[in-house]
Amino acid sequence: MTPRDLMGAALRGLSANKLRSLLTVLGVSIGVGAVIVLVAVGNGSGKAVQARLEAMGTNLLTVSTTGGGGGFARGQAGPSAQQYSLTLADAAALADDRLAPDVSAVAPVMTSSGTATSGDTSYTVNQVIGTTPEYMPATNTPVELGQSFTQQDVDTSQRVILLGQTAATELFTRPATAVGQTIKLGAVDFVVRGVLASKDSTGFSDPNATAIVPISTLRATQAGYGPLNQIVVQAADKDRVDTAQAEVTQLLTARHQVPTDQTSPFRIANSAQILQTSQDTAATFTALLATVAAISLVVGGIGVTNIMLVTVTERTREIGIRKALGARRRTILGQFLIEATLLSLIGGAVGVAVALIVTRFQLAGVQPVLVPSSIGLALGVSAAVGLFFGSMPAHRAAGLRPIDALRHE
């Protein structure tokens, strides 16, 4: 029997019960499709998180205090709370090359919020950041239109403002027209010096609904002279993040006379760590999704086995006839194996096709990124599943003595 004859016999066998074949194919294609799509979703979300964090800058340290930061705002102005508050002097000390040689840039940060108005239009800015010009390069926040403010602007408390994309759009419709205009923030006039480049969202809040002003101006007009919310520190190099972090900790501990037996009141978030953590999380997430998908693939395989068992049982008489007419064991085996493999492969192909289409769209807010090896793996597994699971019933049938197969009811 030529391969072509075998294929013909297998196809005739499959088409003899179309609905059943179709359902089996469906089971396999769901399994294969699920593997590819879910792995792509896991991969995509990992890539997205990584891209966002990398955009933030990987050599960034964010220093805040757990003991006294924002003490005024929380109404707990006790001496111990005060003691650990971050100050502009801390920022200045961190910027000192002799005290912290691995720190390249330091920007003190105070935040507040306020309503900005331009003519009749008003817009509530969620986050008004008071800082120094170092903040922009350190946090990867470039100015797209106009220009940044300068250290001199900070020293002289100039009333200049940089608007985030959302803020600029809300106030001026077209951000390009914003530069040079005067807006009111609270009761104070500010001149728009520049518009920040758009940023991708890293969380629930819109990172473009911001405005940045010189820290001195913010303190004078909005936030008062309380402690800093945080200090943004840029390590000189990606590889020197850890030493920079140690220097920051040491310096602040010394400056604030933290007793040695006390846990540090300063929290230093390291973006490289965050990146690593979220990459690990993404990998776990992907593995989890892949496991779920693999299970569905196995379920599809069991479907193939089940169908082949039913088919073989149902066609035992036919097998007996074929053997009586001179069919050899391997011919019978070949026919049923080809049937099982065809079911799996057609299912696999359909699964891949559907997965290729589905992964073009965002799923649950994630743009899936295909992992090419997952396609090969899913197809390979589906063929192997067909061969493995199909071979058991086929072996059983092919091993029957002709008369036993013929007598089968």
Added chain:
Amino acid sequence: MAADALIEIRDVTKRYGSGETAVHALRGVSLRVEAGEYVAVMGSSGSGKSTLMNILGCLDVPSRGEYWLDGSNVARLTEDQQALVRGRKIGFIFQSFNLIPRTTALANVELPLTYAHLRRTERRKRAARALALVGLSDRADHRPNELSGGQQQRVAIARALATGPRILLADEPTGNLDAHSTDEVLGMFDQLNADGRTVVVITHEHDVAARARRLIQVSDGRIVADEVTRR
């Protein structure tokens, strides 16, 4: 053994099951059939005729005893060699037709030729010729469930003839047929035997047995009579 015996079985027994419930379908049967004979086998129901026929057709194996077919011991043949014997030397006609469902008459007849590794065009030609021989050319594309009982039996005969086997084994081939169809089928057997093929037919009907030249009577798993009825 004589070289001219095409079929020879020696002291063959067949037992189904074991212990208390064992059924002895054959209790020691010895038989020689020369090439070109036309043999009828008769006997009451349950006497072991079909069991004997299945063993002769290499579809079943005896519990004890030897079966020599065309000079070789069947028990010694490998599974593949037995398949080859079934496919090339023997044409088996079942009482219950045993056509493959959902498959056209032509494809059914073609099947043994496929297993005999014939080329596609050659297969088609021979299958069509075999169908023509049984007068069913116009039903070639019909499936078994679209054929009458007599037509199905004729397709089964065409299938048994397609490979040009030396031995034709028929288990009650006319059991389901009317007088006219029976006559047609028996005419075919006469023709085949005249061509030199060996024919063994199981039947309950005396007028069917009368067409053969040798009559074997089976009773309770034994051969009780074996006579040449016609020269």
